[in-house]
Amino acid sequence: MSDCLFQRYRHHVLAAVRAMLPEVSEETLARVEVTPTRDPSHGDMATNAALLLAKVARRKPADIATDLVAALEKVEGVAGVAAAGPGFVNITLVPDVLRSALPAVLKAGENYGDSQSGAGVRVNVEYVSANPTGPMHVGHCRGAVVGDALANLMAKAGFAVTKEFYINDAGAQVKALAWAVYWRYLQALGTTVTEEAFDALTPTGLQYRGEYLIPVGEALVAQYGDNLAESGANPAPELTWLDTVRDFAVAQMLLAIKEDLAALGVHQNVFTSEAQVLRDGVTDAAISTLEKQGLLYEGVLEPPKGKLPDDWEEREQLLFRSTQFGDDVDRPMRKSDGTNTYFANDIGYHADKVARGAQMMVDVWGADHGGYVKRMKAAVRAVTNDAVPLEVVLCQIVHILRDGQPVKMSKRAGTFVTLRDLIDEVGKNAVRFTMLTRKSDAQMEFDLDLVVAQKRDNPVFYVQYAHARCRSVLRAAQEDGSYGATTPDVLAGVPMGCLDSDAEMALVRRMAEWPRLVEAAALAREPHRVAFYLADLAGDFHALWNRGRDDASLRFLQPDAPDATRARLALVAATATVIRSGLAVMGVEPVEEMR
């Protein structure tokens, strides 16, 4: 049984509708909503049932609404029902029913809002998946936070979530990494070869010249001495060292990435290697699955219209018929050198996720991969026979601002480029919260000054401040001692009848919405809704707090009225609990006091 008030009364509405119109399809019933009202004068919740049923029943919405009113008036806990507007039915609840949200919160603790709507479906959420060629930079940050929060959110909504990181360790870029590390290795050995000479020697030219590889080269010396080089610290043939150096380098980079993720509070359960998936034959198996379905062919792509790449040459290659699944053109599976494209290996990787039990996949990508979505969905549909859906959440670019001016990412200028620098400057919590204050498909400005400002317009501060105020009240009550114990169990049993002011009831209503919000946000794959909900909740709480400024009798602790105080303490404790519940989804730690 769900503890969600809106679900509970939706069932009553559905029962009333079924009794009235037995012939209504389940499909129509599924669209019946019971939602919070925006305007308190409309009661506590409203349903659109009459509007939806008008066509099926061939009656006016207002007439159906009238009948529904009569049926719903008899439901337990309903104080009043009224038809309104074009055919809405507004329901006003007995205040005690609303207040029952408080003991529900206090008993459930941070688990309040947990839902079964995900029905235990095994969903694989993949995010970050940065190339293991260097430390994480700020560009990775949004995807990391959004992915992590989305995974938490879906878990709270009742999905069985796997948090996954995909290691792109089979492509040309890790080979280039190996060469770059080998160069640092030779340097550590004191080579006389110049950087220019080594650059010329490297197949694709020396990339990844960043200083972060110097310690990796040194570590290589510590482990292998000069065994990977010719005498005199000269380069040895690629064959003799490439695999060793590449594996070593990738492992080191991955370690660094995991440290960065840990600093951000991101801890994925599964790290899957592209190279391993290849070695296991999963990729080949996936490709032959497509082959058997007749979805692969040798063909020639037309050159892109508009600007033509300089090195364009017409050539025959293995193509996937993604156009059959709504893509714009068929997509190549093999490069000119005969190796797999990233796309081909990604197909294998997604097949691997399915083989490991995923019933649903969500990938969180940067906006620069937007052009990749259609083909990947097409391939997943083909390779899984449409059984395992893939959804892609795209995260748009983040612009970092300081004093309202864009921060140029430049090592030379001393401005930061790495994720770690960002975390060091403003803190993990501010980074995470702020990254969730926009829907992910909108571009975002990240203002370094604002996110640490202790001002009303900084939602991080505003929400944390509300929590700190709650905790402060509870501490004071505890120290005073005359209000009895302030543990959740005790407060859950307190009579709440005296909570009846507008501000108090607004807060109660807001908390009653939390389970519903979790479900809706999870369904929409939109973790940012949690941040906005918490800002609203904090707003309700601050408003209540402010009443006590003008009128001391509205303060939470009333020595002359211990019963009322206990009820208010229950309200405060519940508020803190719901804030923590939301922050937990976002991966933000609540603070006990502001300093």
Next chain:
RNA sequence: GGACCCGUAGAUCAGCUGGAUAGAUCGUCAGAUUCCGAAUCUGAAGGCCGGAGGUUCGAAUCCUCUCGGGUCCA
């Protein structure tokens, strides 16, 4: 040339998968408050939801076209 994302108050953004009079913060204006529950508060003004068609009981939301901005395209 094409694909994807965005366009909502002066600014920054929400808008709960199509619902009632489109919301919040900042800024502006008008009040309150030498308080310590003030790291302010109350209230007001402010809108062609980029534009034009369409779908239906009903559109910021869905469809088509179009204009801006951003990403990307073996």
